[in-house]
Amino acid sequence: MSESTASELAGALTPEGFKLLNKLWRSGEYASSETLTLAERLRAEGYAPTVVNSVLTQLKLRTQAVAKFGPFVEQMLFTDAGLQQATPLQVAAHHARRFARAGVDEVIDLGCGLGADALAIAGLDIPVTAVEIDETTAAATTINLMPFPHAKVDVADAIQWVRDNPVSEGTARGYWLDPARRKTQSSGTVRIFDPEAFSPPLSFVEELASAGYPLGVKLGPALAHEVIPDTAEAQWVSLHGSVVEAALWFNMAQRSDVRRAALVINAHGASELTSPTDFGMSPQVPVTGIDGAAGYLYEPDGAVIRAGLVTDLMVEHFMDNDATQTSAGRQLDEHIAYFCSDEYHETAFATGYRILEVLPYKIKTLRRYIKEHNVTRLDIKKRGVDVSPEELRRTLMQGLNTKKPASGEHLTLVLTRVGEARYAIVVQPI
Structure with a gap:
């Protein structure tokens, strides 16, 4: 634990600091006060600088944590790094x-961090x-799990704990495991991609x-298909449009008829697309080239793409059991996730756009189109x-009048490759 991380917690872990933290949070004073002014006032009231600094840091982290934990933040402590890595409660509930x-009868949460998954498990009355x-993170986790008498925290190495507790x-x-997938260097933390370098390793x-235990492990969304054990169910999870994890499930925690899945969670609830087949065994669909770029274009959710379920989605939701109907659904290029249909289909698994025009990907052509419209x-x-959208936007809009956005058009360009050719498809979001 770094000194900076320890300082985030030290003062708030004292009885005086925790009481002050909760008092300020419930009063809402932190949200309406200038931080420096509040800090000076608290010090003038006799609170030690370490307590004040820690409490103000916790108030800031609690504010950020509301998106992940909702009202549970009222009794929780955080570290900045721990909050970034913590499982959102909506996802932890599915675990x-x-x-x-x-x-x-019980779940062991190995490498629990701040205890997000343990909290969700305990919330279902399962001893955890x-x-x-x-030790410092474990102290915060102990606070976070206090509402649950059947939850406890042990300070130990994950592998050694398993060896010592038959x-x-x-x-x-x-x-449940959430292996550390980052290592600390002098320049900061860097992501680890080799599963055997995770802590604990795959x-x-x-x-x-x-050994037959019901088991789940949280891994990064970029998990390569070839390292996934043949005995596992792999589920990619998307939360409000961002792919947050790939979870592997084994034994009684997995489903016998699912090899890969995409779970999409948004404001409307949760939807899941599954397949019993292995990676690379998705159904074939029509591939038409750029001539098929008409009607509506769809961008599948990232979880669908990661799970290799793009054509499964097309067959299940767009093709009415007839995978030969190009009018119902077709890919422009079999290696690109975008696909099209003549009629609009609403689905939680893809974002739809109305196609307005198809242009060659040429800077002069696009600048002229933008100016004319x-x-x-x-x-x-x-x-x-291979292009930076931000840099291309600056290039295309350079020299044009953008001071009055309400007076002009809002345009969306979808850049894609079809074979060796590149195109810019002008679309309107649905």
């Missing part, structure tokens, strides 16, 4: 339900032990799975084209 369906190697006879134990997960606001999306 917890897996263990409830598996019928476990949260294991965290860092399962009691007749107890159905489940494991091989330890497979060792637990081979009095475009004052330009959005750019891309797939399969």
